[in-house]
Amino acid sequence: MEELLRLTDTARYGDWTAGSGVGGSEGDAVAIRGGARHLSSVLPAISAAIGHPTPTRVHPDPKALQSALGLPDARSAIVVLVDGLGYWNLAMRLGHAPYLRALMRDAANQRPISTCAPSTTVAAMATFGTGTCPGMTGMAGYTQLEPSSGRLMQLIQFKDALAPKPAGPGGRFAVQPVDPIVDPHDLQREPTVFERLAAEGVPVTSSGLAKFKGSPLTEAALRGGTYVSGVTPRDRVRAAARAVREPGLAYLYIRDADKVGHNHGWDSEQWIGTFERIDAQLATLRREAPKGTLIVIVADHGMVMSDEHERIDIAVEPELARGVRLVGGEPRALMLYAEPDENPEDIAARWRERLGEKALVRTKREAIADGLFGPVDARVAPMLGDVIVQAAGQVTLVDSRTQSDKATRLPSVHGSQTMLEMDIPCLIDMA
Numbered sequence: 001m002e003e004l005l006r007l008t009d010t011a012r013y014g015d016w017t018a019g020s021g022v023g024g025s026e027g028d029a030v031a032i033r034g035g036a037r038h039l040s041s042v043l044p045a046i047s048a049a050i051g052h053p054t055p056t057r058v059h060p061d062p063k064a065l066q067s068a069l070g071l072p073d074a075r076s077a078i079v080v081l082v083d084g085l086g087y088w089n090l091a092m093r094l095g096h097a098p099y100l101r102a103l104m105r106d107a108a109n110q111r112p113i114s115t116c117a118p119s120t121t122v123a124a125m126a127t128f129g130t131g132t133c134p135g136m137t138g139m140a141g142y143t144q145l146e147p148s149s150g151r152l153m154q155l156i157q158f159k160d161a162l163a164p165k166p167a168g169p170g171g172r173f174a175v176q177p178v179d180p181i182v183d184p185h186d187l188q189r190e191p192t193v194f195e196r197l198a199a200e201g202v203p204v205t206s207s208g209l210a211k212f213k214g215s216p217l218t219e220a221a222l223r224g225g226t227y228v229s230g231v232t233p234r235d236r237v238r239a240a241a242r243a244v245r246e247p248g249l250a251y252l253y254i255r256d257a258d259k260v261g262h263n264h265g266w267d268s269e270q271w272i273g274t275f276e277r278i279d280a281q282l283a284t285l286r287r288e289a290p291k292g293t294l295i296v297i298v299a300d301h302g303m304v305m306s307d308e309h310e311r312i313d314i315a316v317e318p319e320l321a322r323g324v325r326l327v328g329g330e331p332r333a334l335m336l337y338a339e340p341d342e343n344p345e346d347i348a349a350r351w352r353e354r355l356g357e358k359a360l361v362r363t364k365r366e367a368i369a370d371g372l373f374g375p376v377d378a379r380v381a382p383m384l385g386d387v388i389v390q391a392a393g394q395v396t397l398v399d400s401r402t403q404s405d406k407a408t409r410l411p412s413v414h415g416s417q418t419m420l421e422m423d424i425p426c427l428i429d430m431a
């Protein structure tokens, strides 16, 4: 566990396979994470497997990705994204999951691939959906700066993260539609793999919860094709299986491992129960998918348990709060925006001094030079924090001035660069 909680090398982007010498010189170096073995490769690789290779700005060679990930050619494919089901979370609970256990006996499935940094849903969904990277999608954290207004924006609903909760009938639990402060299509300008396949005449179907149809996050990261839904998880599984009776691509989203992990901890009984149900749903998918359908199961990130003794609150640490105008990101992956007259190097120095081994602190310039966000477009750079902080071990860095008490005490969290968070499954099955 100690090993899994240590910060790993930054994952890089490209078509190469580490250590194989394939795809360019970068692949020859040792211990490089990412390349073809990355979440951004999955949809381009699948597009090649179904005969419609779709290159992206990060991945010019989908065929190379298909062979690196070991995907067989198929007339149809179903790609499943299980939110929050990291490779090690899965591997440590395999006893509860007969279908996944059988899949993991295949040596080809016994190697994780890497998600993006930060290892969080909004960044990973856009990386997955476009086959690119946060530096291109402009989706780089749970919250980030919206440069034209100077506001902090939450990227699930694209709303002002610091706006007071609307009062009125129903109080804080009232369900009120929130107008996005930025058009999702304007923030996330990369074409999605779904919309490009659909434009080529390939039937593309997304199966997920009804409430995510047309949501800002869906529109930004996974737009294109036809959205189908169903009341129960099994309805949604069946809808995905049905969709590929005609040759094409279906995408199935499964939410609950993440949700239950945040609420109860990924080490809880509740999580195990959820994991068992997800395994049964995946087994149903395998049974009901038309023969010859390629099935690929991935996740957007894993999860670590937090530790209340390792919870650091910026609100009561003047040396951390000093010179910081906005705290973006999330408790495992912070993006600090400096006051106008503050030098980010000074903020970084104070944070390094205070946190030591508890976090990796980089200025924006250092993080970009390390390739943390992949290649960064000029329009995206101003959205990124002036200082980027990634928590090690079980540390969380919260801000009780702006975050709810519950949000600062989640039993399991993600966003940083440990193996538990970064390593995700890429399990391959053939119906």
Ligand SMILES: [Zn+2]
Binding pocket: 083, 084, 120, 121, 258, 300, 301
């Ligand atoms: Zn997630």
